[in-house]
Amino acid sequence: MSAETTVIRVGIVGCGEVAQTTHLPTLALLSHLFRVTALCDVSPGFLKHCAKKFGIRNTYSDYSALVKDPEVDLVMILTADEYHACIAVEAADAGKAVFIEKPMALTVEDADAIIEAEKRNNATILVGYMRRYAAAYERMKEEVASIKDIRYATVRDIIGPASQHSPLSDATHKADLSSRLTSQNSVFVAQSGTFSAAFSDFPDAANEDRLTRGRAIAQKALSPEQADSPRDVSTYRLLGSLGSHDLSAMRELLGVPRRCIAATRAQGDGAPFMTALFDYGGFTCTYETGIDEVADFDAHIEVIGDGKRVKISYDTPYVKGLPITIQVKERDSTGAYVERTIRPSYTDAYTLELESLHASLTRGKPVKTTPSDAKEDLDIFAMVMGALVN
Known part of the structure; x- marks a missing residue:
């Protein structure tokens, strides 16, 4: 069997919304490259539903058992952020390849643990920043590279509608696993034709x-005052969830900013909104993100300079x-406006993204979104949290 037709056996940890609406359907359509052989979830409802719907025989309630399954080559971590590091390290130590949905980690300690496990096991680990694998994003990089003098950039990600039980809720206050069942993408998911199911068991x-x-993550990642503030913890979680898509893409296009000049948030108890201004030396970049009640997915990056404006726009x-x-x-060349x-x-x-991962596993293609990249x-996040003015 050639490398191109080698079928990678996949074990999935976490059978919630992202598994049901994106990864399991996509893996099924890529059956010439991947085959899901095992599922794991602490919810019996999620586990039974996904096993039956996608025809998967081996199921586990303990991720350690899935990691030891000899019929699993690749462990896909689609569960709550709090467990990403411990599962990734155990999977790499067991000789498995690893896929981690973003954010990879929310503390430096967890990021370093994953990087160390990757190195000592020579493991393939890919972090799931799927927007950076889009064909349009690769073309966007070429267009931005053609701009000799960048004057301004903006990164925007405002989606809706906000749900009553947003996954951005402070994980240390009045939250449980069921708070993540209905996400800010609920309207889009309901119309996706994937017929996902939710359970609270x-x-x-x-x-x-x-x-x-x-609570431990908040205490390690934030100052003592911020770790004790539900609002600050929620802001950090916003950066780690919705924000990680945008800030990661910003990094690859423009590099890491020198500093965050200022950052601010909407007042009140409503859905979160945030604005930050990044210093890139010769230019500034405005970042704005939030969740409102309008069923519109407004995500884009625009770079302006040298008489040229380039903008990539993402839909849900x-x-x-x-x-x-x-x-x-x-x-x-004639001075005429062209669009x-x-x-x-x-x-x-x-x-x-999955095709690129398969090429990494079977042909040695370098992984773009590595743990070291994700750690950046x-x-x-620290720049923004340190620059908050309210």
């Missing part, structure tokens, strides 16, 4: 364990096949 011990881990990834486009505005729309591919970013997000 999490064991009390699992709820308490996650809360304990969440929960509806398969929606195009990711680039808009270029510039003057031609172009570039759509390199309809192939969705999740598919391209933590530097930007």
Whole structure:
């Protein structure tokens, strides 16, 4: 069997929304490259539903058992952020390849533990920043590279509608695993045609364990004052969830900013909104993110300079096949205004991400979104948290 047709056996930890709406369907469509052989979840409802719907025989309630399964080559970690590091380290130590949904980690200690496990086991570990695998994103990098003098950039990610039980809720206050069942993407998921199901049958011990881990993360990642503030913990979680998509893509396009000049948040108890201003030396970049009540997915990055404006726009990834486009505005050699729309591919970013992972596992292609790369997000999170003015 050639490397291109080698089928990688996959064990999935976490059978919630992202597994049901994106990864399990995409893996099923990529059956010539991957085969899901095992599932794990602490919820009996999630586990039974996904096993039956996707025809998967081996199921576990303990991730350690899945990691030891000899019929698993690749462990995909799609569970709560609090468990990413411990599962990744155990999987790498067991000789498995690892896929980690973003954010990889929310503390430097957890990020370093994953990086060390990757190195000592010579393991392949990919962090799931799927937007960076989009064909349009690769073209965006080329367009941005053609701008000799960047004057300004903006990164925007405002989606809705906000749900009553947002996963951005402070993990250390009044939250349990069921708070993550209905996400800020609920409208898009409901119209995705994937017919995902939600359950709340999490064991009390699992709820308490996650809360304990969440408190520990806050205490390690934030100052003592911020760790004791539900609002600050929620802001940090916003950066780690929705924000990690944008800030990671910003890093690859523009590099790591020198500093965060200022950051601010909306007042009140409503859905979160945040604005930050990054210093890139010769230019500034504005970052804005939030969740409102409008069923619109407004995510883009725009770079301006040298008489040229380049903008990549993302639609919701929960509806398969929606195009990711680039808009270029510039003057031609005659001085006339020219506007172009570039759509390199309809192939969705999740598919391209998994195809790239397969090439890494079978042909030795370098992984782009490595643990070391993902750790750089933590530097930007710290910049923003340190610059908050209210």
